[in-house]
Amino acid sequence: xxxxxxxxxxxxxxxxxxxxxxxxxxxxxxxxxxxxxxxxxxxxxxxxxxxxxxxxxxxxxxxxxxxxxxxxxxxxxxxxxxxxxxxxxxxxxxxxxxxxxxxxxxxxxxxxxxxxxxxxxxxxxxxxxxxxxxxxxxxxxxxxxxxxxxxxxxxxxxxxxxxxxxxxxxxxxxxxxxxxxxxxxxxxxxxxxxxxxxxxxxx
Amino acid sequence: xxxxxxxxxxxxxxxxxxxxxxxxxxxxxxxxxxxxxxxxxxxxxxxxxxxxxxxxxxxxxxxxxxxxxxxxxxxxxxxxxxxxxxxxxxxxxxxxxxxxxxxxxxxxxxxxxxxxxxxxxxxxxxxxxxxxxxxxxxxxxxxxxxxxxxxxxxxxxxxxxxxxxxxxxxxxxxxxxxxxxxxxxxxxxxxxxxxxxxxxxxxxxxxxxxxxxxxxxxxxxxxxxxxxxxxxxxxxxxxxxxxxxxxxxxxxxxxxxxxxxxxxxxxxxxxxxxxxxxxxxxxxxxxxxxxxxxxxxxx
Numbered sequence: 001x002x003x004x005x006x007x008x009x010x011x012x013x014x015x016x017x018x019x020x021x022x023x024x025x026x027x028x029x030x031x032x033x034x035x036x037x038x039x040x041x042x043x044x045x046x047x048x049x050x051x052x053x054x055x056x057x058x059x060x061x062x063x064x065x066x067x068x069x070x071x072x073x074x075x076x077x078x079x080x081x082x083x084x085x086x087x088x089x090x091x092x093x094x095x096x097x098x099x100x101x102x103x104x105x106x107x108x109x110x111x112x113x114x115x116x117x118x119x120x121x122x123x124x125x126x127x128x129x130x131x132x133x134x135x136x137x138x139x140x141x142x143x144x145x146x147x148x149x150x151x152x153x154x155x156x157x158x159x160x161x162x163x164x165x166x167x168x169x170x171x172x173x174x175x176x177x178x179x180x181x182x183x184x185x186x187x188x189x190x191x192x193x194x195x196x197x198x199x200x201x202x203x
Numbered sequence: 204x205x206x207x208x209x210x211x212x213x214x215x216x217x218x219x220x221x222x223x224x225x226x227x228x229x230x231x232x233x234x235x236x237x238x239x240x241x242x243x244x245x246x247x248x249x250x251x252x253x254x255x256x257x258x259x260x261x262x263x264x265x266x267x268x269x270x271x272x273x274x275x276x277x278x279x280x281x282x283x284x285x286x287x288x289x290x291x292x293x294x295x296x297x298x299x300x301x302x303x304x305x306x307x308x309x310x311x312x313x314x315x316x317x318x319x320x321x322x323x324x325x326x327x328x329x330x331x332x333x334x335x336x337x338x339x340x341x342x343x344x345x346x347x348x349x350x351x352x353x354x355x356x357x358x359x360x361x362x363x364x365x366x367x368x369x370x371x372x373x374x375x376x377x378x379x380x381x382x383x384x385x386x387x388x389x390x391x392x393x394x395x396x397x398x399x400x401x402x403x404x405x406x407x408x409x410x411x412x413x414x415x416x417x418x419x420x421x422x423x424x425x426x427x428x429x430x431x432x433x434x435x436x437x438x439x440x441x442x443x444x445x446x447x448x449x450x451x452x453x454x455x456x457x458x459x460x461x462x463x464x465x466x467x468x469x470x471x472x473x474x475x476x477x478x479x480x481x482x483x484x485x486x487x488x489x490x491x492x493x494x495x496x497x498x499x500x501x502x
Contacts, residue, residue: 030385034349034351034378102352
């Protein structure tokens with residue numbers, strides 16, 4: 001059960017990041033257009049955020065790693081996405097007035113709106129590897145399984161969002177759904193951890 | 204049914220290949236731009252710009268080599284219907300340059316008019332100048348920028364236009380951020396109190412209903428010019444539509460000018476209609492909801 005949740009969180013986190021990345025292009029388009037620069041800015045920011053997330057997730061895993069903390073990463077990632085819906089338009093409008101060049105405008109906008117939640121999502125994978133690996137012989141095996149879940153989740157998030165979700169829902173409805181699922185999944189994992197851990201009798 | 208139609212088209216295509224080898228297409232220029240492959244070719248005494256090799260769906264501009272003044276495309280002719288709503292434009296904005304056929308005709312008709320053109324792709328601007336005779340001047344300026352960004356920024360600067368033509372297409376269709384209510388509201392702030400909007404769209408997919416509902420929501424009633432299953436032109440005016448009688452009078456006054464482009468009021472005026480032939484329950488396109496490419500592909 002514990003392992004199942006770890007893989008599920010990694011997979012969902014991959015889904016979440018790619019869904020948000022696709023929507024970010026749509027969110028930026030009204031102010032900065034659909035030019036190649038805008039996508040360049042968005043992808044750069046997401047890659048940078050993930051890179052820093054991997055780095056800090058690995059560091060974070062050195063200190064008393066638990067499923068509960070992994071689930072909290074998911075919860076924080078969701079919570080830091082909420083400002084996109086609440087203040088997104090306002091922030092974009094402000095940057096639009098501030099910066100004329102759509103390249104730097106989109107770069108700054110993507111940073112302001114998406115850097116923190118994406119970096120937190122990036123922390124999930126290395127942290128999950130630490131939770132799974134107890135034997136260094138199996139580290140590659142688990143790392144492989146984890147990359148599989150996370151990247152498979154990314155693929156699913158990409159196709160689901162671009163092919164179907166945008167056809168039926170508004171951007172903010174999709175964001176609300178993504179945030180909601182992250183919160184539910186995170187809380188479920190926390191609940192499972194506490195209920196399976198507490199009553200365990202000493203060996 | 205669709206299958207049979209496709210087969211028929213294929214057979215017709217095959218027959219034309221077999222029987223008319225003399226009208227083969229000559230490729231004059233190809234260019235890879237940031238956004239697409241641009242192809243310039245000549246065929247049937249016409250020079251065309253296309254964004255893919257599939258010329259049927261993606262021809263952007265065609266010029267008649269016999270008489271470059273004549274409009275080859277039905278849609279450009281219908282766009283000129285905007286002049287029946289505003290016979291004397293002074294400040295014109297065109298979003299989407301293509302080969303520059305529209306601005307070239309408008310400069311000839313109104314030499315004093317100022318024309319701004321927003322074009323996202325620098326390669327298209329180069330090709331329009333090199334192969335289609337388009338020339339920027341102090342009166343006619345191209346701004347290389349995304350149309351949405353240009354409209355938004357210019358709206359804030361206080362600049363206004365009495366004629367705006369929306370003609371921005373990629374290899375498939377109009378980019379989705381140029382179809383939303385918010386975009387049309389930004390366009391509306393750019394129009395003078397009696398300004399006229401002309402928009403080139405398609406009428407061949409489900410998107411037709413959504414687009415129509417969106418334009419209706421922003422501009423109210425508009426003249427809807429349609430040619431069966433092809434382009435549809437929306438003509439709207441800020442201070443209300445002129446009556447069909449006024450349209451006819453203005454058509455007569457403009458007849459000489461439009462004849463030079465290869466058509467006249469006898470063809471154009473009957474296309475003017477205010478009939479709602481779309482599903483009025485269709486969902487309005489917004490920045491939050493604009494799955495235009497998906498709606499466009501699903502019939």
